[in-house]
Amino acid sequence: MASQQMVRPYPQFSELPLDPSHPPHSAWGLWGREDELGTLNHLTPVRVAAAAKEVKAGARFGLNWALEQMDYTGGFRETIKHEIFQPTENMNDDRITFNTQTRTQWDALRHWGFDDGRFYNGFTQKEIVENKSSGMGIQAWAKRGLVGRGVLIDFVSYAARNNIQYDPLDFYAVSLPIVKQIAKECSYDFQAGDIILLRTGFTTAFENTSLEMKKAVMARTPFKYPGMESTLEVLGWLWDTQIAAVAGDCPGFEAWPPTEHALQQVLLAGFGLPIGEMFALDELAAECEKQQRWTFMFTSEPLNVKGGVASPPNALAIM
Numbered sequence: 001m002a003s004q005q006m007v008r009p010y011p012q013f014s015e016l017p018l019d020p021s022h023p024p025h026s027a028w029g030l031w032g033r034e035d036e037l038g039t040l041n042h043l044t045p046v047r048v049a050a051a052a053k054e055v056k057a058g059a060r061f062g063l064n065w066a067l068e069q070m071d072y073t074g075g076f077r078e079t080i081k082h083e084i085f086q087p088t089e090n091m092n093d094d095r096i097t098f099n100t101q102t103r104t105q106w107d108a109l110r111h112w113g114f115d116d117g118r119f120y121n122g123f124t125q126k127e128i129v130e131n132k133s134s135g136m137g138i139q140a141w142a143k144r145g146l147v148g149r150g151v152l153i154d155f156v157s158y159a160a161r162n163n164i165q166y167d168p169l170d171f172y173a174v175s176l177p178i179v180k181q182i183a184k185e186c187s188y189d190f191q192a193g194d195i196i197l198l199r200t201g202f203t204t205a206f207e208n209t210s211l212e213m214k215k216a217v218m219a220r221t222p223f224k225y226p227g228m229e230s231t232l233e234v235l236g237w238l239w240d241t242q243i244a245a246v247a248g249d250c251p252g253f254e255a256w257p258p259t260e261h262a263l264q265q266v267l268l269a270g271f272g273l274p275i276g277e278m279f280a281l282d283e284l285a286a287e288c289e290k291q292q293r294w295t296f297m298f299t300s301e302p303l304n305v306k307g308g309v310a311s312p313p314n315a316l317a318i319m
Helices: 038-042 045-052 125-130 155-161 176-185 202-208 211-219 232-241 263-271 282-291
Strands: 060-062 081-088 091-097 105-107 146-154 172-174 195-199 226-228 245-248 275-277 295-300 315-318
Touching: 045 146, 045 295, 060 282, 146 155, 146 176, 146 282, 155 176, 155 195, 155 282, 176 232, 195 282, 226 245, 232 263, 263 275
Parallel strands: 146 195, 172 226, 195 245, 245 275
Antiparallel strands: 060 315, 081 091, 105 275, 146 295, 295 315
16 A cells, blocks of 8 residues: 555644544544555655665664564463474474464554544444454555664663663653653654664563563563653654654553553554564664664565554564
């Protein structure tokens, strides 16, 4: 699906929703009522071409956490099953079964809707349950992928420099002022069409901790992990800056549990903004530190699954 033309000038966050009958802060209809790309419409050919200029050293980094790393979920979601078998002598096939939510993934726009059962552009839970439409499925993003300028917000390194003590397996909210300070110290400005990656250290800490600690982490009620602070200011900043997509190395982009201004429903169902979770960012962060630049070309091609709710990103950062 190609990028859509806006049906009206781009509104400020304060102007949302565009229709009073729509949920709070939603931008339904901005790119047409049939649009399934949402903020990926910001990834215009001009911006993609500009992102290619970020490639200077030729360094490449896969951002998918290994499929088997989320090896304990407390039973909430199943872990990976991997079978190798011989269909004939000296020939091997394999069969992999996994829940797309228990590893690196993009959430498609049919993953999480508003409390009234409406998703981006008014698509409904009823339509998903009846399985009569593939609307808002991951296939809408697979044809051309997510390609643009990636920006790393390396909170792990910032916290170390500033003696900020936090547990990457527990709640910690990264505020918008801190994000802006990190950008200032790293000498970049956020631009329309950026794909933001937030590093907090969750995936690395989870991978390296004991099974007993994993059980303790997953048993918490509510589940807790670090991420972006959930405020109206953050929502407004993401919208007004025209960010194309957000991702992090935690089970969600926002710190959990959220405040009353939870980001996930508004981002997915209101803005149509993709959310990536449990990305592997350590090697990329080390290279960014080495080169002293935290922007790069980002590419991702989700699985082309009709009506898919989420997908491994198959993501690369190229510097």
